[in-house]
Amino acid sequence: MCGCKEKKSDLSLISDILDEYAKVPGSLITILQKAQEVYGYLPVDVIYHIAEATGNSPAKVLGVATFYTQFRLQPVGKYLIMLCQGTACHVNGSERILAAISENLGIKNGETTEDGMFTLSSVACLGCCSLSPVMMINGETYGTLTPDKALTILKELREKAEKEAQA
Amino acid sequence: MNQITITIDGKKCTGPAGATILNIAKLNGIEIPSLCANGLVKNYGACGVCVVESESSPKLLRSCSTEAADGTVYHTDTERVKKARRVAFELIMSDHEGDCLPPCMLKCPANSNCQAYIKQIALGNNKEATKIIKETNPLPASIGRVCPHPCEKDCRRQHVDESLSIAFLKYFAADKDLFSEDRYKPEAASDTGKRIGIIGGGPAGLTAAYFLRLQGHEVTIFDMMPHMGGMLRYGIPEYRLPKEGILQKEIDTIEELGVKMVNNYKIGRDISFDDFRKKFDAVVIAIGAWTSSSIGCKGEDLPGVYGGIDFLRRVIEGSAPAIGKNVAIVGGGNTAMDACRTAVRLGAENVYVIYRRTEAEMPAEKVEIEEAREEGVQFKFLTNPAEIIAGADGKVKQMKLQVMELGEPDESGRRKPVPVEGKFEILELDSVISAIGQHVDPAGMNGVELNKRGIIAADEASFRTNLENVFAVGDATNRGASIAVEAIGEGQKAAKVIDSFLRGKEVPYRMPFVSKRDPKDIDFSQWESYPRAKMPTRAAAVRKGDFLEVNKGFDPDDAVKEAFRCLECGCHDYKNCELIRFAQQEPVLQPERFAGEKHPYFTEQKLVCIERNQGKCISCNLCVRICDEDVGKGVLGLVGRGFTTVIKPEFNNKKVLEFCKSCKKCAENCPTGALKVLD
Amino acid sequence: MKRIVVGEGSCGIAAGAAKVFSALEPLVSGDQNIRLSITGCIGMCYLEPIVDLYEDDTLVQRLVLVGENDAPAIAQAVKSGDFSGVEHLFIKEEDKEFLSKQTRIALRNCGIVDPTDIHDYERRGGYEGLKKVLTSMTPEEVIEVIKTSGLAGRGGAGFPTWFKWNAARSAQSKSGSKYLICNADEGDPGAFMDRAVIESDPHNLIEGMMIGAYAIGATEAVVYVRAEYPLAIKRLESAIQEARANGMLGKNICGSDFSCDMRIKAGAGAFVCGEETALIASLEGERGMPRLKPPFPAQAGYNSEPSNINNVETFANVPWILANGGEKFAAMGTENSKGTKVFAVTGKVRKGGLVEVPMGVTLRDVIFGIAGGIRDGKQCKAVQLGGPSGGCIPYELFDTIIDYKALTATGAIMGSGGLVVMDESTCMVGIAKFFLDFTTKESCGKCVPCRIGTKRLYEILTRIVEGNGKEGDVELLEELCKAVKDSSLCGLGQTAPNPILTTIRYFRNEYDAHIREKKCPAHECAALLHYHIDEEKCKGCTLCARKCPAKAIDGIAKKPHVIRQDSCIKCGQCYAACRFGAVTVE
Incomplete structure (x- = not known):
C-alpha cells in the first residue's frame, strides 16, 4: 500500500464536496462516502487529499476508512454482488449460495474476477429477510435464491454486459 | 481539592475527588494490574485486566477509567475479579507472539541469562558478563569448562548454521574476570542472624551457600572430603578442570563472601544428624551421589574391578590404583570418557570402552568422544560384559563380551540393545572400570525420607524433605545423579525458597510464566552463515601424557566474534515489560487453552527511530493515543476493525514521517516489547 | 375515486412491485377516475408484491403475489368494477388473519399511507400529536405522558424512555446545543422493522422525533441510518423536505416558539454503531468505537453536549401516545412491559413478515397464531430473538410471554425485534x-x-x-x-x-x-455428514452424478450409483436431486 505507486486520481472531482464539507466538523465519513461515489472506491491519493483538506492526519482518515465496511480501498468489478449474511438468509442456506458463486466465479469473498466483471462481497443483513436468501447487485435485489438461480442471474448479467460491450 | 475515602480490599484509601479507582489505589500503595492506562492520555479502558468489583454496582468496573465514588467499597481479589483478570491475561497472551526469554536460558537448568552475558562479551565487557553469569551461577569458570551445555541444544543459531559456543564463552568471560586485578566480588546483605548448615560442598551446596550468604544469612558448609568442590573436585579429571588453578579460586571467592567451610567432617560420624539439625535455622542436604553402580555380571567384585567415580577420585587424591596396560571401561557416559582418558594418562596402552549400543546413542559429549579417540581409546560398540574372568592370581584377566544388536526403540526412544545369541568376544585385561552410574549413599541422614530408588525425596517446589527445616538439593535428591549445572540450578532456586522461609513467608519455586515462540514459525533466512568458534586444544600426542588442561581457552577476538553470532532471541524489553510483570503475578496462566489465530510476527521500521513488532503488539493503542493526544501528531493510526485491527505508521510515506518528531514517547510508553527504540 | 395502491417497500420492490407499478402506469394514466399510488410495506412479505384496490378510503380488494403480467387484468378490473378477472390474486381468508390478529400502533400507517405524501399522512391524523404538544403542553407534561405510557426503549435494552428524556432535559448544555438522535442503524441481522417504518411512514418518525425534541429542548435532530437502506434514506430525505416546507420542521414549528431542524447521517457499515457511544463517535466522523460511560450521552454525548438517543420504533409510538394519551398505551401489555412490540418474523415460518402485537402475548401466538407455524411440514425447534445479542428459545418454552423480564429469564432478550424461527434442520x-x-x-x-x-x-x-x-x-x-x-x-x-x-x-x-x-443431529454441518446411495432404491437415473459438482458419483445408467467419499464435498446436491429417496445422509 505504498502511495507512490498508485496511479494519480483526478482530485478536482471532489473539490465541490470538500468545499461544502471540509470545514464542517464531524463530516469525515460523509466526505468519504461522497468521494467513493465519485471514484467507485477510495484511492490512496484521494485519502491523502481528504486528510490535507480536512486537517486530519492521513492515519486518522485511513483509520476511519478501514473501520467501516462500506469503504473500499480497491476498485470493484462492474457488478458488485452483495450477498446477504443475515440470520434469515443463513437459516435458509446462504452459505450454499456463497459457495456456488465462489466456485463459479473462481473468487473468494472480497475478491474481484480477473476480467473485472464481478466483485463478491458478503454483507450484513440487507433487511429483506422474508425473501431470504437474498443478494443485491448494483442496487437490484434478488430474493429466494437457490445456487442454480443465483448462477443463472450472474450468467444473464455477464451476457448483458458482453452484449453492451459489442454494441 | 476535596479528598474522598474509599475502601479497597479492606484498606481505607484516600485520594482527590474525581480520581480513578486505579489512581487512588496507587496513591495508597495498592497495585492493580493495568496495561492501557497512562497519565498522558485520556481514559480508554481497553485491556480489561484492571477490573474491580464494587459493593454498589452489579457490574465489574474498569478501575483505570472509573471515577472512585466516596465511601464505596471496592474489591480487587474476589473470585469474579480474579477469573475475569485471568481470562483477560490469557486472551492477551494468546495473541501475543514473542520470546520473553531466550531458549538457551529457558533450557539451562540454572536459567543462566546467556543472551545477556554474551552481549556483554560481544561488547568486550567481561566483568559485566561475569556479574550477569553470577546472578545464577557462582562457579562459571568451572562450569563453563565441564558443562554439557543443554543451552546449546536449543540455541536457534543452529537453524542458521551451528549453535553458539555458549559454555565456552562463559568459561572465557569468567576466566578473564578470575584472573583480573579487580575480580567481581558481590557483597552480602547485612546479617539476618539466621544460621544455615549445608551438608556437602559440591556444586549444589556451594551454590546454595553463595546465594544464601548474599542474602545476609550465616552459612556453614560441612564436607567429608579434605577439599570443597564435591564431584567437580573429585569426579572430574584435572585435564578438564584444573583444581587449584580454577575451581579452588572460585570456591575461595565464595569463602571470601563469608561462607564458612568445614572439611573432613561427616554427619553421622562426627555429629549425629539430630544434633546437627538443632544448631541451625535451616539445613540443606547436598551430599551428592558418590557410589558407583556395579556392572551386574559374574566377576564384578574381582580385584582389579573399580568403580568409575572411585577410580577418578583416587587418581585426583594421588592414590591411583595400578590399572596395568590393558583396561576396559564399561559405559558410554561422560564418566566413562573421563575414566578412559584418565587411564590413558596413567600409561595404559590398550584402553577399551565397552558400550552396548552404538556411538550414535552414547550419552557422552561428542567432543569428549572425539578427544578420547584422538588419544587412542578403542571403542567396542554393541558389546556388553557377560563375565569378568579371573586369572590364576585371582585378579582380572579377561572379559567375555556378549555381542549385541539394536532392536526396537525403548521408552527413552533409543533402540534397545539385544544380545546376538551365542556370539561372544574375549578381551585380555588387567583391570575393569565400571562407569555405568552412581548412587546416593544417605548414610547418616537419619530420619530423612527416601524414594523407592533409595534417593532422598525432596519437594520439587519447596525443596523440603519430610523433616522440618531440612531441605535437600542436587544429585542426592529425587531423580539422582545429573549434571553439575542441574545441581547449581537447584542450589540457586532452593536458596530463594529458604531465604523466603527464613524471612517468614515461604514462596515455593515456580518457573515464571513466559511467552515463547515455536522455532518452526521463525524465518532464519535473513541471517548470514558464520562458523562457530573452535576451542583451541593441546595436541593429542602431547596432552595424553599429562594431566594438564586440554583446552586452551578462546582467543579474545574469537570470543567477541562468537558472541556476535547470537541472534538475541529474548525480548529486549523483558525487564521493563509491564505485560509480563503482571502476567507473572497471576496464578499460572494457560493461554494455550485459547490458542488460535494470532497476528503475524514481523518487525517493521517505518518510523524514524522506532522498530515495531506486530507479533508482540497487544493493541492497547497507547502509542496511537499518545502520538495523537499528547504529541499532537497522529502519525500512528488504527487500520481495520475487530481482531484484525493493526497499528500502522501510515503508509510509510515520507511526508507523513516528517511529522514524526522522534520523540520516542510511543516506544517509551509501550507496556510490552512491541516498540523498540533503535540505537 | 378509485385507487390502486402498490406496496413498495424494499421487499416489495425486490419481489417485483416496481415492475408491477410500471406496468400499471400506462394502463391507467389516462383515466381521471383512477389514481395509482404507492404505499410502504404492509408487512406481509410472503405475499409480495401486493396491490390494494380502494374505493376512496375503503379497501375493496387486496391482491397478492402479483406479477407484472397481471397488470392488464388489474387495470381492466378496476375500470370495469368486475374483479372476476383477478380472482386468482385475491388474498385468502387465512392470510387476512395475519393482519387482523395484530394490534398496530408503531406500524399503524404502514402499507396504508403514501410515504411520499405528507398530506396523506395528515389525512390520517398525522402531526396532530405534535400540534397538540406545541400548542398546549409544557415539555415536562410531555415527559409525564410518556412516563404514564410506560414506553421503554424498543432498540433492545428496554430502558424507560421518559427517564432518558428527563435526564437530557435536565442536563446543562455548554454551548446551548442539545441533540436528539434517532438510532436507525438497524444492524441486527434478521430485523427490519425500522427500515419498514422509515420507508413506509417517515412522517410518523419525524413527528415522534419532534415531540421528543420539544420535550428535551433539542436544537437539532439527527437520524443515523444504515447505509444498507438506500430507499429508507431516500424516502426520509424527501419527507424531511416536505415537513420543512409544511412548517413541521425548522424555525417556529407549527407557528410556535419551538425550532428544531433535522438531518440524516448515513452510517457506513458497522454494527457496533448501534451502541450509543459508538454511534456518537461515528456521528463525529470517527471510528465507531464505544466510549466509556460515564459520562452518559444525556450529560455529554454528541459534540460533548447533552444528547438523547432513541430507536426508530420508540419514536414511532410517540405520536400515537400523545394523540391518545399515555393511559391508553399503558393499558396494553404486562406489568413490566407496556404497549406493543413489532417483530420481524423470518426463518422457517410459513408467513414471514412484520408483526406488531401487544406485550404479554406468547411466542406461540406470534409464531403459530400469526405467522402460520413451520413450513414444509417440519418440526419447530427454536426461535432466535434479539439477534447477535439475543438467544435461542426452544420450542418447549414457546408459551413464554413477550415481556422484557420473561424473555430475559430465558437467557434471550427482547432485542430490537428480529425473530428468526428454526426447524429441525437448523444446527x-x-x-x-x-x-x-x-x-x-x-x-x-x-x-x-x-x-x-x-x-x-x-x-x-x-x-x-x-x-x-x-x-x-x-x-x-x-x-x-x-x-x-x-x-x-x-x-x-x-x-x-x-x-x-x-x-x-x-x-x-x-x-x-x-x-x-462427531455427528450433527440437524444434518447441517458439512464436515460431519456422510452421503450414501442406497443400492436397493437407486434406479441408476444418473441425475445425481450429473448434478454432483465434485464428480464424486460413479455409476452407469440403470445400475446403482456410488459416492466416492474421498471426493465428496458434502454439498447435498445429490440428496436434493434424487427423486427416489435413494441418497441418505447421516
Whole structure:
C-alpha cells in the first residue's frame, strides 16, 4: 500500500464536496462516502487529499476508512454482488449460495474476477429477510435464491454486459 | 481539592475527588494490574485486566477509567475479579507472539541469562558478563569448562548454521574476570542472624551457600572430603578442570563472601544428624551421589574391578590404583570418557570402552568422544560384559563380551540393545572400570525420607524433605545423579525458597510464566552463515601424557566474534515489560487453552527511530493515543476493525514521517516489547 | 375515486412491485377516475408484491403475489368494477388473519399511507400529536405522558424512555446545543422493522422525533441510518423536505416558539454503531468505537453536549401516545412491559413478515397464531430473538410471554425485534457459530474481552462443527462466555456470548453429539455428514452424478450409483436431486 505507486486520481472531482464539507466538523465519513461515489472506491491519493483538506492526519482518515465496511480501498468489478449474511438468509442456506458463486466465479469473498466483471462481497443483513436468501447487485435485489438461480442471474448479467460491450 | 475515602480490599484509601479507582489505589500503595492506562492520555479502558468489583454496582468496573465514588467499597481479589483478570491475561497472551526469554536460558537448568552475558562479551565487557553469569551461577569458570551445555541444544543459531559456543564463552568471560586485578566480588546483605548448615560442598551446596550468604544469612558448609568442590573436585579429571588453578579460586571467592567451610567432617560420624539439625535455622542436604553402580555380571567384585567415580577420585587424591596396560571401561557416559582418558594418562596402552549400543546413542559429549579417540581409546560398540574372568592370581584377566544388536526403540526412544545369541568376544585385561552410574549413599541422614530408588525425596517446589527445616538439593535428591549445572540450578532456586522461609513467608519455586515462540514459525533466512568458534586444544600426542588442561581457552577476538553470532532471541524489553510483570503475578496462566489465530510476527521500521513488532503488539493503542493526544501528531493510526485491527505508521510515506518528531514517547510508553527504540 | 395502491417497500420492490407499478402506469394514466399510488410495506412479505384496490378510503380488494403480467387484468378490473378477472390474486381468508390478529400502533400507517405524501399522512391524523404538544403542553407534561405510557426503549435494552428524556432535559448544555438522535442503524441481522417504518411512514418518525425534541429542548435532530437502506434514506430525505416546507420542521414549528431542524447521517457499515457511544463517535466522523460511560450521552454525548438517543420504533409510538394519551398505551401489555412490540418474523415460518402485537402475548401466538407455524411440514425447534445479542428459545418454552423480564429469564432478550424461527434442520451449534462469526467481524477491536474473546469463542465453535471438538470444550466456552460478558466494554461484547449460552443451555445434546459422536443431529454441518446411495432404491437415473459438482458419483445408467467419499464435498446436491429417496445422509 505504498502511495507512490498508485496511479494519480483526478482530485478536482471532489473539490465541490470538500468545499461544502471540509470545514464542517464531524463530516469525515460523509466526505468519504461522497468521494467513493465519485471514484467507485477510495484511492490512496484521494485519502491523502481528504486528510490535507480536512486537517486530519492521513492515519486518522485511513483509520476511519478501514473501520467501516462500506469503504473500499480497491476498485470493484462492474457488478458488485452483495450477498446477504443475515440470520434469515443463513437459516435458509446462504452459505450454499456463497459457495456456488465462489466456485463459479473462481473468487473468494472480497475478491474481484480477473476480467473485472464481478466483485463478491458478503454483507450484513440487507433487511429483506422474508425473501431470504437474498443478494443485491448494483442496487437490484434478488430474493429466494437457490445456487442454480443465483448462477443463472450472474450468467444473464455477464451476457448483458458482453452484449453492451459489442454494441 | 476535596479528598474522598474509599475502601479497597479492606484498606481505607484516600485520594482527590474525581480520581480513578486505579489512581487512588496507587496513591495508597495498592497495585492493580493495568496495561492501557497512562497519565498522558485520556481514559480508554481497553485491556480489561484492571477490573474491580464494587459493593454498589452489579457490574465489574474498569478501575483505570472509573471515577472512585466516596465511601464505596471496592474489591480487587474476589473470585469474579480474579477469573475475569485471568481470562483477560490469557486472551492477551494468546495473541501475543514473542520470546520473553531466550531458549538457551529457558533450557539451562540454572536459567543462566546467556543472551545477556554474551552481549556483554560481544561488547568486550567481561566483568559485566561475569556479574550477569553470577546472578545464577557462582562457579562459571568451572562450569563453563565441564558443562554439557543443554543451552546449546536449543540455541536457534543452529537453524542458521551451528549453535553458539555458549559454555565456552562463559568459561572465557569468567576466566578473564578470575584472573583480573579487580575480580567481581558481590557483597552480602547485612546479617539476618539466621544460621544455615549445608551438608556437602559440591556444586549444589556451594551454590546454595553463595546465594544464601548474599542474602545476609550465616552459612556453614560441612564436607567429608579434605577439599570443597564435591564431584567437580573429585569426579572430574584435572585435564578438564584444573583444581587449584580454577575451581579452588572460585570456591575461595565464595569463602571470601563469608561462607564458612568445614572439611573432613561427616554427619553421622562426627555429629549425629539430630544434633546437627538443632544448631541451625535451616539445613540443606547436598551430599551428592558418590557410589558407583556395579556392572551386574559374574566377576564384578574381582580385584582389579573399580568403580568409575572411585577410580577418578583416587587418581585426583594421588592414590591411583595400578590399572596395568590393558583396561576396559564399561559405559558410554561422560564418566566413562573421563575414566578412559584418565587411564590413558596413567600409561595404559590398550584402553577399551565397552558400550552396548552404538556411538550414535552414547550419552557422552561428542567432543569428549572425539578427544578420547584422538588419544587412542578403542571403542567396542554393541558389546556388553557377560563375565569378568579371573586369572590364576585371582585378579582380572579377561572379559567375555556378549555381542549385541539394536532392536526396537525403548521408552527413552533409543533402540534397545539385544544380545546376538551365542556370539561372544574375549578381551585380555588387567583391570575393569565400571562407569555405568552412581548412587546416593544417605548414610547418616537419619530420619530423612527416601524414594523407592533409595534417593532422598525432596519437594520439587519447596525443596523440603519430610523433616522440618531440612531441605535437600542436587544429585542426592529425587531423580539422582545429573549434571553439575542441574545441581547449581537447584542450589540457586532452593536458596530463594529458604531465604523466603527464613524471612517468614515461604514462596515455593515456580518457573515464571513466559511467552515463547515455536522455532518452526521463525524465518532464519535473513541471517548470514558464520562458523562457530573452535576451542583451541593441546595436541593429542602431547596432552595424553599429562594431566594438564586440554583446552586452551578462546582467543579474545574469537570470543567477541562468537558472541556476535547470537541472534538475541529474548525480548529486549523483558525487564521493563509491564505485560509480563503482571502476567507473572497471576496464578499460572494457560493461554494455550485459547490458542488460535494470532497476528503475524514481523518487525517493521517505518518510523524514524522506532522498530515495531506486530507479533508482540497487544493493541492497547497507547502509542496511537499518545502520538495523537499528547504529541499532537497522529502519525500512528488504527487500520481495520475487530481482531484484525493493526497499528500502522501510515503508509510509510515520507511526508507523513516528517511529522514524526522522534520523540520516542510511543516506544517509551509501550507496556510490552512491541516498540523498540533503535540505537 | 378509485385507487390502486402498490406496496413498495424494499421487499416489495425486490419481489417485483416496481415492475408491477410500471406496468400499471400506462394502463391507467389516462383515466381521471383512477389514481395509482404507492404505499410502504404492509408487512406481509410472503405475499409480495401486493396491490390494494380502494374505493376512496375503503379497501375493496387486496391482491397478492402479483406479477407484472397481471397488470392488464388489474387495470381492466378496476375500470370495469368486475374483479372476476383477478380472482386468482385475491388474498385468502387465512392470510387476512395475519393482519387482523395484530394490534398496530408503531406500524399503524404502514402499507396504508403514501410515504411520499405528507398530506396523506395528515389525512390520517398525522402531526396532530405534535400540534397538540406545541400548542398546549409544557415539555415536562410531555415527559409525564410518556412516563404514564410506560414506553421503554424498543432498540433492545428496554430502558424507560421518559427517564432518558428527563435526564437530557435536565442536563446543562455548554454551548446551548442539545441533540436528539434517532438510532436507525438497524444492524441486527434478521430485523427490519425500522427500515419498514422509515420507508413506509417517515412522517410518523419525524413527528415522534419532534415531540421528543420539544420535550428535551433539542436544537437539532439527527437520524443515523444504515447505509444498507438506500430507499429508507431516500424516502426520509424527501419527507424531511416536505415537513420543512409544511412548517413541521425548522424555525417556529407549527407557528410556535419551538425550532428544531433535522438531518440524516448515513452510517457506513458497522454494527457496533448501534451502541450509543459508538454511534456518537461515528456521528463525529470517527471510528465507531464505544466510549466509556460515564459520562452518559444525556450529560455529554454528541459534540460533548447533552444528547438523547432513541430507536426508530420508540419514536414511532410517540405520536400515537400523545394523540391518545399515555393511559391508553399503558393499558396494553404486562406489568413490566407496556404497549406493543413489532417483530420481524423470518426463518422457517410459513408467513414471514412484520408483526406488531401487544406485550404479554406468547411466542406461540406470534409464531403459530400469526405467522402460520413451520413450513414444509417440519418440526419447530427454536426461535432466535434479539439477534447477535439475543438467544435461542426452544420450542418447549414457546408459551413464554413477550415481556422484557420473561424473555430475559430465558437467557434471550427482547432485542430490537428480529425473530428468526428454526426447524429441525437448523444446527444450533451452527447458529451459535453464525452469530459469533458476526460479532467477531463486527467487534470494534478496542477491548480485549470482545476483540480476542469473541474470536476465540468463534474458533472453538468452528472446531466443534468441523468435528474437531474436544471433551471440555463446552465448559471452556462457558467460562470464556462468562468472562466476555462480565468484562467487555460495551453492549456488543457483553451480549455476544448469549447465543452460545442459550444454545448450550437448551441444546447441550447437540454440542455433545458434535464433540463425542462427531455427528450433527440437524444434518447441517458439512464436515460431519456422510452421503450414501442406497443400492436397493437407486434406479441408476444418473441425475445425481450429473448434478454432483465434485464428480464424486460413479455409476452407469440403470445400475446403482456410488459416492466416492474421498471426493465428496458434502454439498447435498445429490440428496436434493434424487427423486427416489435413494441418497441418505447421516
